[in-house]
Amino acid sequence: MNGILVHSSYAATNNPVEVNGAYVFVAGNGERLRITPYGEFIVRVQRIRTGENFLPDDHYEMVERHDWSRDFRMQELTENWNLVSPKNPTLKITVDKKTLTLTFFRKKKTVLQEEKAWWQGRRMGIHFVPDAAEHFTGLGHSYYGRESSIDLRGKVVGRNYGKAQIQQAPLIVPFYLSSKGYGVFLNSTFSNQFSFSANTESHRKYDYSIVLDDHGFGGQLDYFYIDGPELKQVLNNYTQLTGRPRLPMKAVFGLQLSDKGHDHDSSTPSDQSWWQEKITHHRKAGYPLDHVINDNRWRAGGGKRCESRMEWDQERYPDPKLYAQWLKANGLISTLDINRCIAQFSRGWKAEFNIQNPENIEFSSSAPDLTNAEFRKWFWNIFYQQSLDPQLQFPGDALWIDEFDEMGAAPDAMKLASGRSWAEMRNYWFFLISKALVQEGWDKSALRNKRPYVWVRGMTAGAQRYASLWSGDIYPNHNDMQAQIRAMQLAGMSGFPFWGHDAGGFYDWNNKMGPDENLYAKWAMAFGSFAPIWKPHGMGQSRWPLDRSLKNQEIAKRYTQLRYELMPYIYTAAHIATATGGPMARPMLLDYQNNKNAWKYDLQYMWGDSFLVAPHADSGNQKELWLPPGSWYDFYSKKVVRGNRVIKLEIPEGFLPLYVKLGAIIPRYDYALSTAFANKEKLFLDVYVGANASAELIEDDDRSEGYRNGELQRTQFFYDHKGKSLRISEAQGDYMGAPKKRSYEVRFYGETKSCWELNGNRLVVEKIGGQLIIKLPSLPVSDPVNINQCSE
Template sequence: MEKIYNGIWKLRWGQPEKISPLTLTKIHPSQEALDNLHCLGNPPISISDIEIKETTRGLKIELPLKEGEQIYGFGLQLHRLNHTGRKKVIRVNSDPIADTGDSHAPVPFYVSSAGYGVYVDTARYATFYCGTNLSKGASEHQKNKQKSVGTSEIELYGYQKAEGDRSMVVDIPATKGIDIYFFEGPDMKGVVQRYNLFSGGGTIPPAWGLGVWYRAYSAAQNEDVMRLAENFRNDSMPVDVFGFEPGWQTRAYSCSFLWDDNRFPNHEEMLENLFNMNYRVNLWEHVFVHPSSPMYEELIPYSGDYEVWEGLVPDFALKEAREIFAKHHLQYFIEKGVSGFKLDECDSSDFVHSNWSFPDIAQFPSGLDGEQMHNMLGVLYQSTLLEVFKKENKRTLSQVRASGALASSYPFVLYSDLYNHKVFIRGVVNSGFSGLLWSPEVRHAETAEDLIRRIETVVFSPHALLNCWRIPNPPWMQVDQDKNKRGEFFDDFERVRELCQSLFQTRMSLIPYLYASFANYKYTGVPPFRALVMDYPNDPNTYDIDDAYMMGDSMLVAPIVSGETERNVYLPEGRWWDFWTDTLYEGGQSYIFKPELGKIPVFIKDQSILPLAAPLENVKDDSIFDITVKVYGENPKDFFLFEDDGTSFNYEEGLYNWVRLSWNSDRKGGVERKGDYAGRRYQFSNWESK
């Protein structure tokens, strides 16, 4: 057991595989920030309590689980928050249809309520048994225990909660050695901070990336795009990013990575018009390269031995493949002003009719096999394109369908082709344990109410995105696909549009607060969106709350799904202010709330300072946010806004300010700037105290 950073320990057993997330991911641990975190300085698990054995399958690892420990993490788990007593397979898959561990972003990292974390550095389909099994003989004391025969399935199958001391058993196939990393706390938030800082810290998106995104109809042509773009501006509908779906390319499955001149005959002129209206542009693509692509011939020697959708699968573990792919994107897109990409379908699929991706037995020139590449493709894809933006000194916020371990520094937000709203909310809650960002994007709605409920969630999420790829007209006009295409709109579409506009404006008002939360993510490792149990680990009432979450340090968000007019919200210890009404509530108890449509339950922690901006229609490079500072409580903690140019990586060279907002005993507000950024992005027009 070797201490490698403050609070981080490494155990090597045998000879690990040369290929692993740590060897393939270019991380730069934030050592100074790690040194600033408090810890006891002892390994959270004693080496004498760890058992590792080589088996005919690979490796078996057994780690202790004490009675009462609750287990969280394992990446983007959409079907469960608390994994205690469950089996999780770390396998990437686009359709996680059950609580098996399959995920768009599985991560072999778990966090215990006992205040430690464990990361197993493997790209294999590792299986974690979270206290599900006892070793032979452990139940001998039960031999005289009487058991009645029941009539329900639970009684018949003898299901019982995991009681007493158990074990975390890890099964890793096809390997003869492993590196295991242990993260001290002292609490769960401290564990996650340490893991994120080990991964290089969180990401700071460009300021415009925190605005509202709209992805257009997949069959849209030049004139359709411009009609939408102009209408948004004419209606004062806040939209920052305009996304193009597959139809922009000459070939999409697999991809040509070339504009379709028939549908977009003057695409550069169209892009220039969008830029002049202050839109950023995001382009859909996936990794599979069609023979008609200019990259195809060059990539042949640097691709896997199986095609997908008649296209090559580049081996991004190789420098040559990354450079070819990056060069094309730079020349054809980024130099033309494109701000980011939607990296679709890099997550493979086993469970749908259009089964895609390469087999696990595939081989790649770098030495990766198909199993390893499945689990690593999303991360390698992100890093390949991020390198281009870094070299151009342009920040991006982009989308991706697959990610994995050690990815907290990547400015990519996960999304899914699934549609269940409750599942999407759970994704926001869970993603914070593993250095991931998740969008509960609005891509489907049954009714106008359903649309508003989904938008309510997405504006209080990492990525405020409406994916309207199935409909030519905005969803506030009509959510039914066939009627939307025929131009048959809601009778009250103006009311629906006003509700959407109001929610978008709420999102725009939160950008300075969110931007500061992401900067905190970068420099301290605290995820901007996280489960309540991470902030309140000693409160058993938070252990299983998977439908409410913290947004930054001060806001608690509790979304509502369509068909529900009320919901129960548990407010942890302390006092909480209703974001909409300023009503004060005592924590440590639950309440029933019946908010009107367009205003989900959102609460501000007492003794907080909340900066709210006058809503902009879009974030320009030179935008200045006009801030109203809201003060909650008599002695609030200082709040620190992050101030820089909002678009470049110059902050990595120290060109940024921390803007300290304070409230003194004379009930007066103070603003203090410290840093080397010469510009000003914030002005303060009003202070309001509660």
């Protein structure tokens, strides 16, 4: 029985009952098991004790919907029942008649096996049978994104709202993926813990558990098994279950800079003139910018972190409407921020918005109860009425929600407005923030056709359909740089592909400084430019390129130009993330899940389908990286490098190792100082020859919600290596402002023959530095384009 604890009273009393497609099994001691199919790849498993009722499906909203097809067929055998989906016959579940434990099979091979369910006081959980060869990943990330590995094998992990104020920015996603090609999502907000074959005194353990409040009420054993077998498919299925990530407007993927460090006691305090002069100066020097990040100083009442209030300061911003017009004319969007501590000073605040027992919480007069619907309405309205209402024509395109992760000192047994305990709701806190500002606010306002971007210091599973997060006040050192590389990947594997961090590090509180020139180059600029959200931000030294050394100004120029030229590739990856849940920054294990090196080398990642990025994240001048099987192009030299090996590189200051797959097509735009200024009527195509290649370009109007209704344009590219031909397909779909004609500049890397033709007409080919360049005139996007190699 594989160590299963068997009691005669536990054996099933009769055949299961099918209710609305779910199967309910009753044990001899009155405990009940319910198995519910959610389509053909997802199975929900719920267990309750004698006298309990199954919680209603909407008890939590982490799962987006429950109206899935429920078409499992049951077969009774001597010792167990079998459940099989007719649409996915490779997946089979057996229920042991004596213990009611489950085993999940794929093609008759055991994938996951329960050992026993258990309840003990306030704790409950499930033991699974461990597999010494199994690896695990996911589960969001810890405070500040500080992770030592994205492989969780051998670890005991909890993903919970912090108890101490200093425990910032947890990504609370109780969903993990296995190297065996499945995932498990724990549908509970109580404090959790996961053991992944961790060594104990007696045996290796694989389980999960939750801890209830002091009264032991409310929690149930409720998890979803999510089948693959490819991890990409597991992630796709998970984000179908909990919701697709909400796509931000394109400008969010441009460079973001803030006024941090230019506050009331600075020699250069920010105001409207400061922003306009700073932006104009940088733009004249050739640096792009898309996103203005306001940190406190826009707010009235002094613009201080915890003394201001939520409205525009009339002295520093005498005409917000005129300023908003200037921002728009310069291709800029802006973020408005709130610190929890200022809620009490802002218009319409009520003391009864607070939780019942805020005494041990810092800024206890601004400790709101997010289960209170009246507070949530106020929370949205304070942004809307003071700036976001389109009738005002004030600035405001995104919302920055700060310090709502610092209420951990609240007592577990404290009851909230919803009637539930803090112990149950603390892990749900960030979901409620996102729901208040997007589902209940933005999406029901006059802004509903404008994409929201809300970023919070902490986040909860399922809230990706509304908002995202950043990783808090990290240190400018190599340890935190390494941690952020891993946290970014874990966030992407947990449904949050649009994760952000303070590139370069926020502040070193011990040494009272921000990133030095070395960290600014390698992290704020190099690694930052290959992260989903590029936000160099923090206290201490300015993060604006022209405020750094001359050498770093050149490094900043290099990576800003590369980021903006690659925007078609980046924005397409963002669309794919929204459509499938596949992250923009992908761990190597997502593409190479059966290769042990893919689980080991987690300080490198795939950037979309074609780029391998390996940031230099230590103090030495060498970098060890793993090149997967196949051949790769060194991005800089364009030389082909053999893969399936580990290599060591000498790294110059500010250098970011980049490789491109053999057989890749990379679409690019001309460099522009804002994504708003990009010329969509000209497209560059970089073709890395050596294998067949395909790629897609996804475009839309960059700002509205029209893409959700199919208002976008897709263009596919195909390169036939053997036939030496490139095909640009006719554009599919349309959107307001889509280009009707487009010129192309094709660059072949690794190709030597210079005779190419279009529709039988020989083309002019330039040879420059090992590349062939072919320029095509403006052509209708509704017509396919075929370029073929011809005889010399």
